[in-house]
Amino acid sequence: MSGMNPYASVEMTMPADLHPKISQFFGPGKPVGRMIDAWWLGLCIGVKHGQQRKRSDEVRKFADGTIFASDDWRIVHLELLAVAKKGEAILAQPRDVIRLASGYADYGLEWVAEHCLGANEPILALLNAIEVPAA
Amino acid sequence: MATTPRIREVARVEVKHLPLRYEGYHEDLIDALDEITRQQDHMTSSRQRQELITKLVEKVGSMAASLGGGSDQ
């Protein structure tokens, strides 16, 4: 089954209001990374804070699931997270997995946008804001 | 009394380096110098001042000639 990406056909979206903010910092030629990296960081933050944002009606696609092919550890993390939160059955519905993750990511993206906006070095601002366990 | 009392005062010291051509010669020299400096303000022309000096030198000189031992030569 390795190499197979059940999420390839799923659209990756984020709230339309956050997209322009995030795309100032993430995306082709931007300093911090790709849009998917912002989304993934948002997801991690949402999970870490245990917070989800109610999915907005207005969303904007920024990629499709094929993007996971480049970092397939993300599929593992995504599914482990889904299993932990919703049980094993969710794995049969890749869209549900993404929807669940997007809830966390939407929360986290807002956090990301907040920390990037107005920062001289957004990447530094983000890394500084992330709470890391003591070394 | 002149406003420049120091001329006499210094002259009294300095005159001791000069020969004593007759008793009272030094005092006469000091008086002559005092007179020369005091009369300056009233004598605007150098001719006038030099006449005064000539007169004073003649006066002291004749004293030296009559009382003293004569010239250095």
Next chain:
Amino acid sequence: MRIQRIRVHNFKLLRDIDIQLSIDPAKPLTVIRAENASGKTSLHYAIIWGLYGMDALKNIASPRDIRFSSKAAPAGSPVLIEVVLDFQITDEAGTADYRLTRHVQETPQATGPVDRGREVVKLSKLTAAGDKELDQPESWLDQWLPKRLVDIFFTNGDDVQKFITGKQEARLRQEKVHLAIESLLGIRQLRTAVVDIEAVQRTLDRKAARDAGGKLERVTSELEKLELALKEIDDEYERLTVRLGNIEKNQSRKTRELESIRGIGELDAINQEIQGLEQDLASLEGYRRKNLATMTGLLRSEALSWTLACGPLTMALARLDKLTDLRKIPKTSTQILEDRLELGVCICGETLDPGSTHRDEVAKLLAEQQGRDPIADRLTDLRYRAKALRSVNQQDFTEAHAEALGDFAKLADSIRSKTTALQAAKERRALIDEERVRELTEELAELDRKKGDVNFKLGTLDTRRVTVQYDCDQKREEKRNAERNANISRDLAVRRDVGLDLLSLARAVQEQLEGPYVQRVSNRLDRMFKDIIGADNGDTTGVITSTSITSSFDIVVSSQHDNKLDPDFEVNGASQRALTLAFVWSLMEVAGTVAPRFIDTPLGMVSGTTKERMVEAITRPPAPDETPYQVVLLLTRSELAGVEHILDERAGAFNTLSSSQHYPLDLVYKWAEDEPHSRSCGCSHREQCKICARRQDNDLGLRFREESVV
């Protein structure tokens, strides 16, 4: 000269003033208390007019415009203006009293200038046997109190300040200082005397030579020429030396300016520094970019994901392990079974050849597994891959995170300090005025050339002088021989010797006064100035450490590290006054000049402890071996404030001047006469009376004097 009494009649608003001054050496001070517009300036002018007449007032106003009589005096009625000064003169013969009277009649006209009569001046010696009038009073007065020094003896606070300074060219500024030193010490008179005696001496020489006949006359004339040439060389030498001094002064000023520009640093060195800093910054910027890239990598890393989502991920893994234990998901992954069948070797090592029982077993197991719930397959797959990822260590992320942030902070620090250094270097570079450096360098080179020229000329003069001096000596010898052989009258020879003695004496005295005596003035000035200024001389550029008088009679003020201060711009008003007063006091003491020191409003710009110290210093009674003096201070009530205790002790006479025009605003009592005028009373700074009482006087705690009559 010490003035005992001043009487003024009808001079401006001073209708009838009678002021007694202290001549007691133990109490040298006379206080004249007077508010502004009470007649202080009129009194000042009245005294100067009384002493020297109209001539001395010429620099104040043109005689045509001067009107002595009160403006209130009616046109057509003549007014007699009179000043009477009683004074004492002490000399080797003892002390004598004199009276100087000057009067003039003025008839105010309806329009135009007043009609003024001839001034009449009378000087009398007052003796027990009666008054003896002296001829040529002006000559006597000029002997006692030379007119050219009038602004040393009679001055006001502002002029005191301008005496040394005055925002003009240094040469002009110190002209008064030179005049005062040269006149009071007698240096000026001696210089003239030396020149005059030299001339007389030459005449005597010529006469002697003529008497002695042909040869001696020729030799004398030749010697005279040589001596003249020698004098010309010396004059030229002196002129060139002064010029050299000026060039050197100019050079050192320009060098200082150049050094102050160069002190910033050499341009090339700064440019190199800037280049180096820019390179450092560029490479630091490179490191920063790498550091940010590392951070970006960290931000999107699996480790970060593990770190942040650790809770749910660990929970899911545990759950998968539990499902495996419950055999909800197979322990063996279908993937492993498929791989083994393909390889033909079982995990246990047995071959799985087609047709073998073992292979059938494994194929059956695989079919079983594949036939299961697809979810179970997904979970199997998930568990299999997750296990492979679990090696990612949280600790690694924490460390990498800390390291990346630490690196960034260090880089940011380095960039900041280098940027600051770069900015500073660029600012320093901006300060270097290259054009000025070029100009100064050229000017200095030009000055060097000039200095070289002057030095060359001086060298030539030296050589010439040696030659001429040698010729002179030879000629003198020749002359002596000729004289020996000649038959000069003894009388003439003696006169010549006396003339020479007189010349030597004049020169020796001049030398003493120019050297040690001026040095004494300088030392005294420094001491007294420091006494006045004390520790709190907070001038803009630094603390004054010393004051001195140079060999060219300039007053020089120095601060730390021997920096010379410009008295005009770098010395504050109080210090300027202190400097002038200290100079006048020191000079008069060393010169032994007994003359009044009359100052109108001396404390205007001085306050606090400096004021106290100043009054203390300028009223201190002279020691028995010092020159007695007299100081008259015209002070307003505000100037008096804070120094009353010193005045109590030092003043031997008190007067107050008041003006009727100050009633009713400031004066308490109305005077009998209506016409505006000023009056004097004998009130001290502690007293008030019906003439002088002012509205603030009770608040000042002044005692009322009944005996004064309005």
